[in-house]
Amino acid sequence: MTNNSAPSRSAAPSHIYYFDVGAGDWEGEFTFRVTSWRRLRNTRSIGLRNRALVVAMALTQRLTGASRLESTIVASPSAGAFGVADNVVRISKFGVTLYLLKERYLLDPDGRGVTVEANEQFSPVPGILTRKFSYPAAIHPSGLRSTYHMPLLGSPWTATYEVGTDRQSLAGELVCDWAKATENARRAS
Template sequence: MTMEPEGIPRHRTNAPNHVYYFDIGTGIWQGTATFRVTSWRRLRRSRIGLTNKLLVTAMHIIERLTGVPRQDSNIVAKPDEGEFGQADNVVRISKFGVTLYLLEEQYVLDSNGTGVTVNGHERLGPVPGLFTRTFTYSAEIRDEGMAATYSMPLLGALWTGDYQVAPDRQSIFAELLCDWGRATEDTRRISAPA
C-alpha cells in the first residue's frame, strides 16, 4: 500500500476525487440512460459531420420506438496506480440484450485532489470495430466528492456532464448537455467491493 507523506494510505484521503471514485464510485451500478435531440435545427446546422448526424438520429429514433435503454457500469478502484491513483470503468448501454454503446474508461486522478484526466475507448452500435474511437477529456470533482463535471467530446460535439451523488451515496443522477441534445443517466449501486 502506498503511503502519502503524512503517513495516510493514499486511498484513505479525503481528496474529493478519491471520495468520488474510491469511496462512492467503486462497484457495480445499474440503471437507465436516455438520449434526446432537443433542437433538430441546431443539429442540422452543427458541424459534427454526416456520420455523427446519422448516428444521433438513429439513437433518438431507436429510443423513441423501443423505450429507455439499460445502463450497466463497473468501476474498479486502483488507488496505488499512477501519481495519485486511478479507477477503471466499463459502461454498457443496451436494449433487449443488444449493446448499443460500450465505453471503457480510465480515470487518472490529479494530485490536486479535484482534477481527473479520462482516457476513453468507445464503440457505438452492436458491431465491434465499426464505430469506435479513442479519446481523452477532463473532469472536475466538487462538493467534497459528491458531484462531478465532465467536459467530453461525444458524437462530434462538446458535452458537459453534471453528475450528482444522492445523499445515501448509493445512486447517481447525471445530465449531459450539448447545443442540440440532452442525455441522462440514472444509476444505483447494486454491489460494492468486499
C-alpha cells in the first residue's frame, strides 16, 4: 500500500532544500554575540565548559570580527527512508578551525521533517571539545526556508535559514535566550 499523502521525492520541500538548492560548496561569514550577559549568568544548565566557550567566542568576535564559514553538502536522494544529506561546516579565523560540525540530515517521508545527527568539535584540536547529539528540523512548504531546534552550548537554540531568490545565497539566524549568531553564505564558484 502506498501513502498518497506523501509528496513525490522531486517535489518534496526537503528535496528542494537539500538536493536542488543546497548540494555543493558554500562560503561566507559567521557572527556571534551575547545579547544578555545577565541571562547567560543566570542560566544554570550551561556549565563551566560551555561558559568558557561562550566567552572565548564572544571575545574572538569582538576583537577580530566575523569568522569565515565554509560548508559542503553532499546529497544522497535515494538513501535512507526518503533521502540523506551530509554537511560539513567549518568556522575558522586566520586559517585556524574554531568549530567543526559534521551533520547527517535524515529526511522524513512526509517531505518536510528532518532528523539531524551531529558531531561537533570546538577548537582546532580533534577529540578534546567534542560531542555527538541529534535534533529535529523542518523544511517549510516552499523548500526555501528551514527551522532547526538544536541544543548548543548548554541551551536550546532555534535556527532559521532562508535561501535567497537567486538560490545562490543563504541567510541564517540562530538565537537562544542569551545570544544570537548569524550565517551568511553564497554558493562557492
